[in-house]
Amino acid sequence: MAEGGIDRATSQTESVPGHSSLYSRHSQNHVENMSMEICTIMTRLGYGEEMRRLRVEKYREMNRLADTRSSHAIHVIAGSKAEGLTCHLESDLDMLHVWKGVLCVEAGINLHTIPDDIDVFRMDTRVYPGHCRLLQERRAHTRFTQIQNSLCDNGYGAVLLSSSLFLDECSASFTRSEIVEHERAGPSLPATMKGVYHFDRVPALRCHCPIILQRWAARTRHWPSPVIVKKVESLGAYLTPVGFKGSDYQHMEWRMCFNTGETELVNNLNSTQTQVYVMLKMILKDVLKPCKKEVTSYVIKNIVLWQAENNPQHNFYKRSFLYWLHDGLRDLKTAIVTQQLSYYMIPERNLMAASGLQDKQQSKWVADITDMMDEGPNVILRLPKIRQAIVASPEPMLWFSKIRMEFEMLCLENLINRIGQDEHNAILQQIMRRQVEILMEVVQRMLIDGCDVNDLHDICYRILM
Known part of the structure; x- marks a missing residue:
């Protein structure tokens, strides 16, 4: 079994596993036939493989053109849009603004391999897993005002880059007359254009962390293939300006992100896996309805990635859709009960830490998910979009x-x-x-x-x- 994730044994065969509690309440033949019907409905609603691939291609082209128009940043379309898993106006467009001329590195990296015109910061990872502080290691001849205005003296002769000040600086530089700005959400600067285009802009810095990525790549796994593992490893990482919620020094801390690598991973899931992912997100949005992001779609993504890594790929096919949906609901329930879910890229980081989930809400969600698992195939009737398609x-x-x-x-x-x-x-x-x-x-x-x-x-x- 792969490191981290939700710790439970998996024992799969080429047929839909028969030991699932799903089949103790509903006949396996009925569940499999319903799985086929649901996959057909999902495809007609725009979540099929052909549409997904077309979207991915278009957003890649959009990304490439956006890069040619910016002198200070590389633009990276991330999240569900880059994965091709949402309709055009169905969700926000997530966009990383990765500042050029700045590189953050792990300890042990030889600075002589980095061009002199690059601003270099050293990552101090002696904080909560998946986070770091940034110490100025080598200044470039010229640097962006946003970087210069975010530097702080730590009182011991070292210069730190403040995530909080950097986000303030970026927020001021992103302001446009045609854009309506919204309240910040973590490292994101949400905005709306023309009343219908909602997007989340996230300032970021390039991060060179080969040791962390090698640790991820070395795990024993069923998925993805060694070729994709190598590609994800080569894509590197980013640092976004947000610290761990429970830290007294979160204004100085940065979070490690692997957006391009995760997009590559999701794009290598098969159609059944991506449709399970989409339906779990629908359940989160339409049934659980979190008010303060106590559980996010990012939690769902990590559940699906662990599910894929821990099980043979040939077990994911149309007739097994409801089995894996049921399996994903069980993992979500476990994460809510235990307040524990390992981050797929860095398992030591708990995605449920400091979630702000209250006891009353936790109990309600556990009861709701239990009911949904008991309903079996009928759980889809709770989702307005699916219900309308059936009617x-x-x-x-x-x-x-x-x-x-x-x-x-x-x-x-x-x-x-x-x-x-x-x-x-x-x-x-x-x-x-x-x-x-x-x-x-x-x-x-x-x-x-x-x-x-x-x-x-x-x-x-x-x-x-």
Whole structure:
């Protein structure tokens, strides 16, 4: 078994494991047939493999073009958008702004291998696992004002880079007249543009930590393949300006993140695994409904990654969907009960530490998850999006699925063209004409079905949610 995760034995065969408590309440044949039906519904809702791959390709192109327009930072689209697992307006766009000309390194790294024009900070990891403090090791000839204004003397002759001051500096530099700023959330600077585009901007620094990544790569595992392990190892890490919640010195601490590596990992999950991931996130959002991020979608991601690492890949297929959903719910329940879930990249870090989960809420969530596990296949009826798809007639559902896929791809192409070219180029005009054609087709269908049509912008928004 891989290091960390949720400590319980797994014993899987090529068929759906028969010892699961899921099958003590529901026949295995019924569960497997329902699993197939759910996977079909998920695909029609935009969570199938083809749509996922198309989104990944478009966001990679968007990322590449954004990088060409910035002199001070590298942009990294992360989270569910980079993973291709959400519709265009379904969730926020997570974007790392990685400052150029700055590198943070582990102890033992030879500075002579780093160009002189790079600002170098040494990581002091003698804090909570997965976090560090940054000591100035070597100053470059020139440096960004945001870095200079965030330096502090520790009183012992060393210069530290304050995460809190750095976030303040970045927040001021990110302000734009066309953007509505929102309250900070950890290292994130949330904002909205044009009333519908919600995004989280996270300032970050490049981090060179080969020892930590080698420790991750050396684990015994079923997944991913050695080739992908090597690639993730080569992608490195980032530091984001946020300390451990329980620390007295969190304003000086930074958190290690492996966004590009995690995106690579999720992109190498198969369709069953990604659909389990999406449905667990739906359950978190629509059923548990955390108010203060006591449990986040990032917790769900780590549960799925541990699930993949600890079990043979051939056990994840359509007929086993509900088994793995049930398995994921059990892991989530265990994490809530024990307040313990190891971070997939650095198992010593507990993702549930300082979650702020209160006893009353904890008891309610445990009871809710227990009920959901007892419900078996019927648990999907708790999710509005899935329930609506089940009620819908097959022919209109197939039509709408096709329409939405094309419309979303056109919207992404629209954004790519606006980032990379003049807003009046011929390709963009063709894209916009086709978007209008699709909207009018939807309007006509709605009128035939007896629906009121008042606002094209609202229809556009609903298609992309």
